[in-house]
Amino acid sequence: MKTLLINTLLMVSLFTTTPLLAQDDPLRVGMSGQYFPFTFVEQDELKGFDVDIMNALAKEMGREVKYETANFSGLFGMLGAGRIDTVANQITITEERKKAYIFSEPYVYDGAQVVVKKGNNEIQGVEDLKGKTVAVNLGSNFEDLLQELPYADQIDIKTYESNLERDTALGRVDAFVMDRVSASQIIKEKPLPLKLAGPTFSSITNAYPFKDTEKGRALRDEVNQALATLRDRGTLKDISEKWFGTDITRP
Amino acid sequence: MAVLDFDYMLGLIPILLGYLPLTLELAGIGMVLALILACLLAVVRVLAIPVINHFAIVFISFFRGTPLLVQLFLFYYGLPQLFSSLTVIGGVTATILGLTLHFSSYMAESIRAAIIGVDRSQTEAALSIGMTNGQLMRRIVLPQATRVALPTLMNYFIDIIKATSLAFTLGVTELMGATQKEAAGSFLYFEAFIVAAVIYWIVVELLSKLQHYLEARLNKAYSR
Numbered sequence: 282m283k284t285l286l287i288n289t290l291l292m293v294s295l296f297t298t299t300p301l302l303a304q305d306d307p308l309r310v311g312m313s314g315q316y317f318p319f320t321f322v323e324q325d326e327l328k329g330f331d332v333d334i335m336n337a338l339a340k341e342m343g344r345e346v347k348y349e350t351a352n353f354s355g356l357f358g359m360l361g362a363g364r365i366d367t368v369a370n371q372i373t374i375t376e377e378r379k380k381a382y383i384f385s386e387p388y389v390y391d392g393a394q395v396v397v398k399k400g401n402n403e404i405q406g407v408e409d410l411k412g413k414t415v416a417v418n419l420g421s422n423f424e425d426l427l428q429e430l431p432y433a434d435q436i437d438i439k440t441y442e443s444n445l446e447r448d449t450a451l452g453r454v455d456a457f458v459m460d461r462v463s464a465s466q467i468i469k470e471k472p473l474p475l476k477l478a479g480p481t482f483s484s485i486t487n488a489y490p491f492k493d494t495e496k497g498r499a500l501r502d503e504v505n506q507a508l509a510t511l512r513d514r515g516t517l518k519d520i521s522e523k524w525f526g527t528d529i530t531r532p
Numbered sequence: 533m534a535v536l537d538f539d540y541m542l543g544l545i546p547i548l549l550g551y552l553p554l555t556l557e558l559a560g561i562g563m564v565l566a567l568i569l570a571c572l573l574a575v576v577r578v579l580a581i582p583v584i585n586h587f588a589i590v591f592i593s594f595f596r597g598t599p600l601l602v603q604l605f606l607f608y609y610g611l612p613q614l615f616s617s618l619t620v621i622g623g624v625t626a627t628i629l630g631l632t633l634h635f636s637s638y639m640a641e642s643i644r645a646a647i648i649g650v651d652r653s654q655t656e657a658a659l660s661i662g663m664t665n666g667q668l669m670r671r672i673v674l675p676q677a678t679r680v681a682l683p684t685l686m687n688y689f690i691d692i693i694k695a696t697s698l699a700f701t702l703g704v705t706e707l708m709g710a711t712q713k714e715a716a717g718s719f720l721y722f723e724a725f726i727v728a729a730v731i732y733w734i735v736v737e738l739l740s741k742l743q744h745y746l747e748a749r750l751n752k753a754y755s756r
Contacts, residue, residue, distance in 0.1 A: 311703075313716075314712075314713040314716065315712055315713055315715075315716035316716065317716055317717060317719065321713065321716045321717035322710075322713035322714050322716065322717045323714070323717040323718065324543075324547065325547050325550070325710075325714075327713075328717070349703050350703065350705060350709070350713060351700065351701060351702065351703035351709075352700055352701045352712075354701065355609070355701045355702065355703065358605070358608070358609035359609070359703060361609070361613065362608070362609050362612035362613060362619055363612060363616060363619050364612070364619055364703070
């Protein structure tokens with residue numbers, strides 16, 4: 282114990298204020314490793330959409346990446362304590378978070394999405410849900426989103442514990458509403474005749490948070506530049522297509 | 533009911549076993565340091581050494597009175613907020629620090645109870661022949677107290693091993709952290725966590741065997 286304290290005090294004297302991230306410093310990225318298919322582990326190897334995007338960004342920036350995995354609840358604490366430089370875990374930009382952190386440009390655009398059975402061309406978007414039966418997951422905020430529509434009283438909303446996608450494919454309900462990324466994932470992974478109907482309606486944007494310090498701002502600018510380059514080059518789209526079969530990196 | 537994926541479970545065993553050494557390291561170092569600190573605290577309390585005794589009482593009260601997870605978060609996330617240079621306390625160090633302080637407060641109380649349990653007349657006898665407090669503790673009281681305290685101390689060691697599973701919240705990928713991540717990748721939660729559970733269980737069973745052996749040895753002097 283005593284030596285631990287003495288060691289700590291000695292090391293404290295060595296580490297004074299941290300300057301800007303030097304060019305050869307690795308980028309320390311926090312993620313949960315538990316959010317399929319964004320960040321997960323298979324056979325001891327860290328994989329996922331967020332890993333691929335971050336690797337591409339780091340390559341573009343000419344930096345090494347060091348991934349720190351911890352439970353989601355700990356990630357912002359690690360960022361606040363300066364143990365990591367950013368979090369790559371589909372962090373949604375919210376007003377609350379904007380008060381404490383600065384964000385890069387969004388790299389994932391998500392939103393509420395209407396999904397219908399393949400061949401149903403009658404429903405082209407949220408406006409066409411009038412007079413239809415629509416399934417939503419219990420506890421999700423999509424029911425609220427539907428209730429806020431001016432024609433909400435004309436929509437028959439059904440809440441499901443699970444398997445709403447199956448009932449939509451069977452035709453028991455006309456459509457279901459879910460976030461686009463998860464919906465795309467279901468369409469890709471499950472052998473069900475489903476398709477996305479129209480654009481998203483109530484947007485969610487995900488980005489990289491940084492600490493609002495000189496170092497954080499410089500890193501954010503560096504990341505934004507790399508994001509723009511990868512976007513122009515089509516790398517973001519390619520990675521998205523690989524995991525989701527659709528481009529979630531554009532609005 | 534879905535069928536269990538046994539091939540996946542078999543494949544997972546060597547991967548998860550790779551993280552067992554870190555789990556045992558956290559628990560082992562934590563246990564040794566906690567034991568040393570607990571002995572000091574217990575002796576301070578029993579002898580009611582002025583000033584330090586009050587410190588010991590507050591220390592035990594705080595570390596026994598707050599959840600281990602809160603303490604870990606305090607060391608790992610909280611302190612660097614006050615002093616940014618304290619980020620040098622890494623996840624492993626913070627975990628060991630937390631385990632040590634937390635469990636030493638519990639262990640101090642059981643050791644104190646074991647010391648008090650040694651018959652008062654023996655203390656009086658030792659003091660009457662001119663032993664110092666130190667000699668009394670070393671030669672008479674602690675050897676007997678050890679025998680009494682052993683089962684509860686082993687209990688705490690078992691608890692420490694399982695408490696290391698909190699380290700993943702500090703970014704330390706030990707057995708539990710590795711399991712959580714593998715489960716998230718495969719969606720085979722039951723399979724992954726049952727493998728982890730069995731590994732913990734076997735380790736604890738081996739420790740119980742060690743406990744029986746140690747108890748038998750310490751009881752030799754008392755058996756007829």
